[in-house]
Amino acid sequence: MKLKTWFTVAATALTVFAAQAQEMSDDEIADRIKPIGQVHVAGAQAAGNNAAAGGAKSGEDVYNSACVACHAAGVLGAPKLHVAADWQPRLDERGLDGVWQNALNGINAMPPRGTCSSCSDDEIKAAIEYMIEGI
Ligand code: HEC
The missing domain is CATH 1.20.5 (Single alpha-helices involved in coiled-coils or other helix-helix interfaces)
Known part of the structure; x- marks a missing residue:
């Protein structure tokens, strides 16, 4: 080479x-x-x-992941977080169980389970209890 x-x-x-x-x-x-x-x-x-x-997820966690988008600012008339004036008439009329059922099934612009299809019934209830806490 x-x-x-x-x-x-x-x-x-x-x-x-x-x-x-x-x-x-x-x-x-x-x-x-x-x-x-x-x-x-x-x-x-x-x-x-x-x-x-x-x-279960805590009510606050469910609220922050699934409900906050509408219930913080009151989008489409959604009762707002911790605002008694928004919640009290609903609770007076239907009670916690009544609003819970409507949250599960949907009511008007409120989608069934607030779109959280993976949330259990109890987690939805916990989110409601969180929203009405202290009112
Ligand atoms: C897309 C917007 C939207 C989301 C997301 C949403 N909501 Fe709502 N929600 C509404 C509106 C609008 C109303 C008022 C409906 C009406 O009474 O006309 C409402 C009403 C409610 C009520 C009152 C029902 C009654 O009988 O008066 C409850 C309880 C409730 N929502 C729970 C929840 C929970 C819990 C979540 C989250 C898991 C959630 N919502 C997510 C829009 C929303």
């Missing part, structure tokens, strides 16, 4: 090797990032599952 040819082969091999090394390190980076992402997501899912499986 002539010296010039040897250099050409060596240089080509080096180029190929460098390209492979680059690919490998990209894969390595991907592999290193992946488990961190997976652990993070798995942790979040575990927390979610615990909330679903490990007993």
Whole structure:
């Protein structure tokens, strides 16, 4: 083999090797990032599952995730959080059980379960109790 040819082969091999090394390190980076992402997501899912499986969500949690969008500002006439003037007439007329049933089934612009289809009946009731707390 002539010296010039040897250099050409060596240089080509080096180029190929460098390209492979680059690919490998990209894969390595991907592999290193992946488990961190997976652990993070798995942790979040575990927390979610615990909330679903490990007993009821608190009324405040349900309110903040499902009801706040309408009941904070009184959207479409929704009775507002902790505002007695909005809630008292409803409670006088129907009682807690009556407004609870309407929350489960929906009433006018109030969607069934306030769109929280995964909420249990008791979680909806807890959210109502949170909204009328102290009125
Ligand atoms: C899309 C907006 C919206 C969301 C989300 C929403 N509500 Fe309502 N809610 C309303 C409106 C509007 C009314 C008033 C309905 C009426 O009496 O005409 C209402 C009324 C109510 C009432 C009174 C029912 C009665 O008999 O007077 C309860 C209780 C209630 N909502 C509970 C909840 C709970 C609990 C959540 C969350 C899980 C929730 N709502 C989410 C809009 C909403």
